[in-house]
Structure formats: structure tokens, C-alpha cells
Amino acid sequence: MTESVDRRQFLTRLWLGCAGLFVGAGLWTSWDLIKPLTATGFGGKVRAVSPDAVPESGVLEIRAARAYLTRDADGEIIALSEKCTHLGCRVPFCQSSGQFECPCHGSNFNRVGEYRAGPAPRGLDRYPIEEENGLLVIDTGSTIEGPSPGGESIDEPATGGACAEGTHG
DSSP states (O other): OOOOOOHHHHHHHHHHHHHHHHHHHHHHHHHHHHSOOOOBSTTSEEEOOOGGGSOSSSEEEEGGGTEEEEEOTTSOEEEEESBOTTTOOBOOEETTTTEEEOTTTOOEEOTTOOEEESSOSSSOOEEOEEEETTEEEEETTSOBOOOOSSOOSSOOOOOSOOSSTTSOO
16 A cells, blocks of 8 residues: 655645755754854963073063963962953053053052052952963963952062153053
């Protein structure tokens, strides 16, 4: 016994099959837009430099991470956010004074990002670092809150004149 399919049933099945193929193709091609991406660059993990490139008592800017690398009193490498904890201005490192100086409102931070002066509520925020294949990787997707004001772990007074004098107020 064979079941006969009339013209209307055949066209209905054909339309449903085509619609199913269309939906399946749409989902298949949209997967690239739907799947989560691994973050690279700022907001994710940024491959930086070899640990040997970080100076013993200086600061190295890593533009792709919007961060600075420096060493603390124990020689451990830390990554500092370049964003002021007051209102988020970019805080450059001043070579002449040997400290970070916010040009917007005058907050000052020592070489390891600890609060020295100004309206900032705490020191510069930090990023976790790990070493992979001989390079430091800065995780800019995770922020570690900067140290509270009071007490400095390094004894490095300002070495000269300020870079941002007269630009804040």
C-alpha cells in the first residue's frame, strides 16, 4: 500500500523544507556574530615585553594596554593603569620629577602608583600580569583597586620639577 501525495501536500512539505533550510543556513552563518570572542587588546589580555625589558627603577609605557610597567621595592613587576582614580584622566609619568602627575586636577603618584597628593581617592589601579612564553601578558579586563593613601612602599622623593605645573586647577 502506497500513500499518494496530492499536489497541495507536496507543496506544503516543499515550502516547510525550504523554510527549514533557510532558517538553518541563517543560524549557521550567524554563528560568527553570536559566539563570544576572546578579548585581545585593551579590555582583554595584551602581550607586552620580556620581563628583562622592565627597568629596575623606571617606568615602561605599554600603549596597547594603556598601562605602565614598573618594579616595586622587592623587584616584582607591576602593571599600573594610566587612568587617574579621581576622574579618569590619562596620567603620564613625568621623567623630571620621577612620579606620575595628573594634568587635569593635580593628583600625584609615586613610581609604583601610590597616592602622594591631590584629589584622587587612592593610588593608581593595577592589572594582573602573567608570563607566557617569555613575555609578560597584562590582563586589562581585570582591575585591582589601587592602594589606599598613606605610607609608601618605596622611598623615592620627587627628583626634580613637576611636568604638569600650572595645568591643573
